[in-house]
Amino acid sequence: MKTRNFLLPVATAGVLALTLSACGGGGGGSSSGGSDAASQGLDGRGPITYVQGKDNSNVVRPLIEKWNAAHPNEKVTFKEQTDQADQQHDDLVQHFQAKDAGYDVASVDVVWTAEFAAKGWLQPLKDKMALDTSAMLKPTVVAASYKNTLYAAPESSDGGILYYRKDLVPTPPKTWDEMMSMCSIAKANNMGCYSGQFKKYEGLTVNASEAINSAGGAVLDADGKPSLLTPEAKAGMANLAKAYADGSIPKEAITFQEEESRQAFQDGKLLFLRNWPYVYNLATTEGSSKVKDVLGMTALPGKDGPGASSLGGHSAAISVYSKNKATALDFLKFLTTEETQKFFATQGSLAPVLGSLYEDKDLVAKLPYLPVLKTSIENAVPRPVTPFYPAVTKAIQENAYSAIKGEKTVDAALSDMQKSIESASAGQ
Numbered sequence: 184m185k186t187r188n189f190l191l192p193v194a195t196a197g198v199l200a201l202t203l204s205a206c207g208g209g210g211g212g213s214s215s216g217g218s219d220a221a222s223q224g225l226d227g228r229g230p231i232t233y234v235q236g237k238d239n240s241n242v243v244r245p246l247i248e249k250w251n252a253a254h255p256n257e258k259v260t261f262k263e264q265t266d267q268a269d270q271q272h273d274d275l276v277q278h279f280q281a282k283d284a285g286y287d288v289a290s291v292d293v294v295w296t297a298e299f300a301a302k303g304w305l306q307p308l309k310d311k312m313a314l315d316t317s318a319m320l321k322p323t324v325v326a327a328s329y330k331n332t333l334y335a336a337p338e339s340s341d342g343g344i345l346y347y348r349k350d351l352v353p354t355p356p357k358t359w360d361e362m363m364s365m366c367s368i369a370k371a372n373n374m375g376c377y378s379g380q381f382k383k384y385e386g387l388t389v390n391a392s393e394a395i396n397s398a399g400g401a402v403l404d405a406d407g408k409p410s411l412l413t414p415e416a417k418a419g420m421a422n423l424a425k426a427y428a429d430g431s432i433p434k435e436a437i438t439f440q441e442e443e444s445r446q447a448f449q450d451g452k453l454l455f456l457r458n459w460p461y462v463y464n465l466a467t468t469e470g471s472s473k474v475k476d477v478l479g480m481t482a483l484p485g486k487d488g489p490g491a492s493s494l495g496g497h498s499a500a501i502s503v504y505s506k507n508k509a510t511a512l513d514f515l516k517f518l519t520t521e522e523t524q525k526f527f528a529t530q531g532s533l534a535p536v537l538g539s540l541y542e543d544k545d546l547v548a549k550l551p552y553l554p555v556l557k558t559s560i561e562n563a564v565p566r567p568v569t570p571f572y573p574a575v576t577k578a579i580q581e582n583a584y585s586a587i588k589g590e591k592t593v594d595a596a597l598s599d600m601q602k603s604i605e606s607a608s609a610g611q
């Protein structure tokens with residue numbers, strides 16, 4: 184049995200790279216299929232396709248219309264995927280594997296960068312293809328990079344927010360225990376108390392990691408090794424399991440992804456909701472929303488004070504198989520201009536990647552939650568950075584799901600999670 188390190192240089196800029204030991208063969212982390220492709224099409228101009236998950240916030244189409252009006256010979260077509268992170272991932276993998284020249288620019292979740300870059304599918308943004316990231320929030324740039332090379336343009340960031348009902352909760356909770364003690368208010372109002380995203384998919388990895396981090400634990404330690412066998416990690420996971428068992432997290436929440444949980448909150452069925460900033464726009468503008476005028480936003484609750492969000496967000500990457508990379512690079516630049524980023528923020532309440540916008544007086548007047556969001560992003564904990572992320576997230580999701588549903592004890596779930604992350608490696 185041979186031990187290998189599949190490792191990234193650990194922890195520059197606060198990112199924990201996962202130290203994986205694995206046995207046997209399996210794909211390494213180096214770029215294979217894409218290295219030749221990466222030298223081609225650099226000057227190509229012409230129509231391109233932009234692939235992204237469901238445009239919940241209705242910002243992509245108007246933006247592309249604007250681009251197309253100004254670039255009649257380099258039009259962008261929008262290929263919209265579903266609203267489910269895992270399906271988006273699998274769709275991109277299939278098209279990259281098929282070397283599809285028709286997926287020119289893809290929106291890449293922060294947790295996919297390492298995997299896709301290691302496979303050689305993403306065009307490195309250097310030399311002729313360089314992109315200036317100096318005005319961007321550092322965590323967004325780190326998340327779009329792999330082995331110190333930038334592989335995508337940070338497009339929107341994401342930090343978890345606790346949404347609450349201002350009409351029913353005069354002072355929002357700062358800790359998990361405080362929030363749980365307020366579940367009596369939910370009960371008195373015949374509504375569910377708390378939900379995040381607890382279906383077995385990427386969102387559960389986000390929520391389980393947040394529960395662990397917010398209780399003072401960590402999925403990985405400072406050396407990038409799984410560290411789930413601690414009292415703090417146990418406390419975090421037990422918080423979710425207990426709340427589900429006693430009904431503070433309503434039973435249907437085990438099927439919720441972002442959109443289902445948003446809908447439940449907007450329908451007045453939840454007192455507290457953990458979700459991303461995009462909810463603000465829809466919850467305050469959709470005609471059917473019952474929470475329009477009573478929407479509160481604050482930091483996720485922690486142990487003794489605010490908790491720690493998982494870092495989310497997306498970056499726009501150019502496929503190495505694109506034939507029109509010069510156009511694609513211009514489109515990436517267009518996605519990151521101050522104007523576009525302001526548009527994303529004001530129209531879709533998406534989190535800007537440009538640091539200056541969080542201090543922009545006009546914007547803060549319009550979107551008063553921006554300081555809460557900035558703190559959430561700055562303190563957010565990245566999920567493990569590894570080319571073998573699919574196996575790692577599976578280990579977290581499956582065990583968190585069993586623990587929440589009470590199918591495994593919290594101890595057994597964490598011990599299995601620890602073991603599976605340790606043995607996670609390509610194709611195994």
Ligand code: GLC
Nearest residue numbers: 268292293341385386495496
């Ligand atoms: C959001 C986040 C992304 C995360 C996903 C989980 O889209 O931006 O980082 O993986 O939710 O569902």
